[in-house]
Amino acid sequence: MRRWLLLVALIVLALAFWRLRGDANGSGAFLGYVEGDLLYIGPVEGERLARLDVEAGKVVTEGEPLFSMATPVLDRQRAEAAARLAQMQAQLENLRASMNRPQQVAVLQAAVERARAALALSAAEYERKRILYSHGNAPKSALDQAVMARDRDKAALTEAERQIEVARMPSRNQEIEAAQSAIVMARAQIEQIDTRIARQKVVAPAAGVVQDIFFRAGEMVVAGQPALSLLPPENRKVRFYVPQARLVEARLGARVAVACDGCDKGLWGRIYFIAQREEYTPPVIFSDQERTKLVFKVEARLEEKARDLPLGLPVQVRFAPDGAAP
DSSP: OHHHHHHHHHHHHHHHHHHHHHSBTTTTBEEEEEEEOOEEEOOSSOEEEEEEOOOTTOEEOTTOEEEEEOOHHHHHHHHHHHHHHHHHHHHHHHHHHHHTOHHHHHHHHHHHHHHHHHHHHHHHHHHHHHHHHHTTSSOHHHHHHHHHHHHHHHHHHHHHHHHHHHHTOTHHHHHHHHHHHHHHHHHHHHHHHHHHHHHTEEEOSSOEEEEEEOOOTTOEEOTTOOSEEEEOGGGEEEEEEEEGGGGGGOOTTOEEEEEOTTOOSSEEEEEEEEOSSOBSOOOSSOOHHHHTTOEEEEEEEEEGGGGGSOTTOEEEEEEOOTTOOO
16 A cells, blocks of 8 residues: 555656646746866877876866876987987088089099090000010010000099099989988978977867866876866856747747846856757657657757856756847
8 A cells, every 4th residue: 555655656746847847836937957068188199197287176268288298209209300300411411512522523633634644654655665566676565564554544544534423423413302301301200299299288278167187197098088177168058848838939049047046147048959859758649648748958058147157056947038138
């Protein structure tokens, strides 16, 4: 018997609750509560949390530091990239110096002149020995030595001329251009690493209140995993439920009056979301009695002083007349 009485009492309470949801205290207001769309902020790259600059409940401005991640790997990568850049710059200076050494070219030109003089001397000696040998006044070995001396000096002249050509080769310009391109790439790599290091110092993307802290200094945070949550004032909203009989009164962009125990008067918001499907649906086939239990979720952004209401606070919401302030 007691079980049946308890069941009847629960049914009565449930019916009373449904009535209160649609019409709080018979005043035409809807019961709701304050919520917020939180910003979950985490690092771009996973690392150890080095420093936490805020605590839960702190009001921060846009751009204010929130936390910093350790960057030991990135620091080593930057040092390596900087050393590689210094090496490339030294190589470029060496290539440029080789293009601007007229003294070296002058030395090579002098070597060519010396080789020509030696060839002229050996050629004259060869001609003299050839004539002597043809008249039987010189042995064959002397003529052979003159031939070898002439050929040697001819090869030396060719080598000296080739050295000047190599010193003036236009391919050295291509090497310089390649070295310059490598330096540009090295600098871009350093800038990329600097950007990654800077992004590990996370700042507030908007002004708001720090709601929760999920990690402390010294803990590992995976890339994209939130380290804290932030609630901008413009993301604070009120959620309430409207019965289907009064759903036609709800319009996107319409103003609603918001009231709560102990709150200032004149609080208001603006509807920005109306659910397209009902909540807490009864059986598929609705009777006239069951249809009155259908409710639709509606959300309104809080404006002005209403943005100071705490999350989870129960409120009463009323539709404002057309063109009238709540």
